[in-house]
Amino acid sequence: MADFAQAQKLVYLVTGGCGFLGEHVVRMLLQREPRLRELRIFDLHLGSWLEELKTGTVQVTAIQGDVTQADEVAAAMAGAHVVIHTAGLVDVFGRASPETIHEVNVQGTQNVIEACVQTGTQFLVYTSSMEVVGPNIKGHPFYRGNEDTPYEAVHRHPYPCSKALAEQLVLEANGREVHGGLPLVTCALRPTGIYGEGHQIMRDIYHQGLRLGGRLFRAIPASVEHGRVYVGNVAWMHVLVARELEQRAALMGGQVYFCYDKSPYKSYEDFNMEFLGPCGLRLVGTRPLLPYWLLMLLAVLNALLQWLLRPLLLYAPLLNPYTLAMANTTFTVSTNKAQRHFGYEPLFSWEESRTRTILWMQAKDSVAQ
Numbered sequence: 263m264a265d266f267a268q269a270q271k272l273v274y275l276v277t278g279g280c281g282f283l284g285e286h287v288v289r290m291l292l293q294r295e296p297r298l299r300e301l302r303i304f305d306l307h308l309g310s311w312l313e314e315l316k317t318g319t320v321q322v323t324a325i326q327g328d329v330t331q332a333d334e335v336a337a338a339m340a341g342a343h344v345v346i347h348t349a350g351l352v353d354v355f356g357r358a359s360p361e362t363i364h365e366v367n368v369q370g371t372q373n374v375i376e377a378c379v380q381t382g383t384q385f386l387v388y389t390s391s392m393e394v395v396g397p398n399i400k401g402h403p404f405y406r407g408n409e410d411t412p413y414e415a416v417h418r419h420p421y422p423c424s425k426a427l428a429e430q431l432v433l434e435a436n437g438r439e440v441h442g443g444l445p446l447v448t449c450a451l452r453p454t455g456i457y458g459e460g461h462q463i464m465r466d467i468y469h470q471g472l473r474l475g476g477r478l479f480r481a482i483p484a485s486v487e488h489g490r491v492y493v494g495n496v497a498w499m500h501v502l503v504a505r506e507l508e509q510r511a512a513l514m515g516g517q518v519y520f521c522y523d524k525s526p527y528k529s530y531e532d533f534n535m536e537f538l539g540p541c542g543l544r545l546v547g548t549r550p551l552l553p554y555w556l557l558m559l560l561a562v563l564n565a566l567l568q569w570l571l572r573p574l575l576l577y578a579p580l581l582n583p584y585t586l587a588m589a590n591t592t593f594t595v596s597t598n599k600a601q602r603h604f605g606y607e608p609l610f611s612w613e614e615s616r617t618r619t620i621l622w623m624q625a626k627d628s629v630a631q
């Protein structure tokens with residue numbers, strides 16, 4: 263018992279710990295990081311589920327705070343050994359202004375870095391995104407690429423721009439001296455499109471299908487491949503990176519890693535049908551029912567309507583020129599860098615990831631009825 267208590271010595275902070283990915287990271291840390299003494303969960307909105315975590319041997323501290331407020335971040339971080347920074351504004355639908363996206367994603371990340379330096383927190387794991395690379399504004403395909411594949415990463419949309427800037431800040435901060443004289447060790451993880459329990463966009467698409475009489479209409483050619491990764495495996499990668507950063511600082515510091523697993527390469531819509539099919543939805547058409555130019559016209563109309571209605575209400579449908587371009591551009595990764603650098607293997611097989619996601623969809627579904 264005394265040995266166990268002694269082994270529990272580390273303090274972790276997870277920003278955005280109540281979000282879709284953040285919750286999985288929090289739960290994974292509690293299950294798979296035996297050296298944890300205290301887990302701090304920092305988020306703008308705290309979930310009531312946190313209460314159920316407070317009964318174990320690890321001290322769970324919920325902190326309601328805003329990453330854009332430097333003093334709040336520094337106060338939360340004092341005494342922490344590791345910070346996993348997943349907090350972010352994920353908005354490709356025009357819900358938030360570009361300024362707000364920048365403030366949360368870029369200034370928020372800068373605040374986390376400065377807080378590390380100020381308080382002496384030596385290890386920083388940043389949740390970046392595949393969007394830092396692409397798809398780019400030219401719609402160039404990225405086919406089974408890895409971290410070293412050349413690609414023209416040029417963006418205009420506020421979300422990928424903010425993630426790219428924030429990632430750059432994190433990587434440049436690697437090696438900075440933190441309070442106490444030790445070097446900061448940072449690295450960035452780039453998930454592709456994450457799916458799994460808690461995935462709100464999947465729920466939105468499901469409800470759209472229900473409104474259309476249990477049908478979805480194919481809009482994207484089946485040949486366009488989209489990278490997807492299960493949330494449990496993304497969380498596992500964060501936990502592993504955080505664990506290994508100290509021992510492998512020279513190798514891993516300042517590095518980027520795509521998050522990958524054994525999820526199949528499919529189009530965005532065909533992949534979603536792996537879960538929506540067993541929930542009773544049908545994807546109509548083997549080829550897109552509307553030509554691309556017409557879809558783009560509808561997407562542009564949506565953007566125009568959003569702009570016109572903005573003074574009155576928030577109109578933010580799934581389809582806009584950016585999301586259409588995203589869904590219609592091949593972007594898949596094939597890499598083993600995480601395996602080579604820190605021994606990552608997916609914790610959940612594709613079959614398990616699929617089953618867990620379906621069970622979550624079905625459970626949610628029965629609650630909703």
Ligand SMILES: NC(=O)C1=CN([C@@H]2O[C@H](COP(=O)(O)OP(=O)(O)OC[C@H]3O[C@@H](n4cnc5c(N)ncnc54)[C@H](O)[C@@H]3O)[C@@H](O)[C@H]2O)C=CC1
Nearest residue numbers: 278280281282283305306328329348349350391453455456
């Ligand atoms: N969902 C996806 O497919 C992907 C997400 N990512 C990245 O993963 C991270 C987590 O994304 P999700 O879990 O999907 O999003 P999410 O929206 O579910 O979670 C983000 C969390 O950050 C919190 N947050 C937002 N603004 C904050 C602020 N100012 N201060 C403190 N907390 C704040 C939110 O309350 C939320 O709990 C983000 O950084 C995102 O860019 C990367 C690749 C793919």
Ligand SMILES: C[C@@H](CO)CCC[C@@H](C)[C@H]1CC[C@H]2[C@@H]3[C@H](O)CC4=CC(=O)CC[C@]4(C)[C@H]3CC[C@]12C
Nearest residue numbers: 352354391393454455481530580581585586588589
């Ligand atoms: C055109 C529609 C016809 O069915 C489908 C529209 C789907 C879009 C809403 C999604 C297509 C690709 C998604 C993005 C992608 O998975 C990569 C992402 C990475 C992130 O860091 C955040 C989320 C997202 C931007 C994700 C958002 C939803 C799509 C654009």
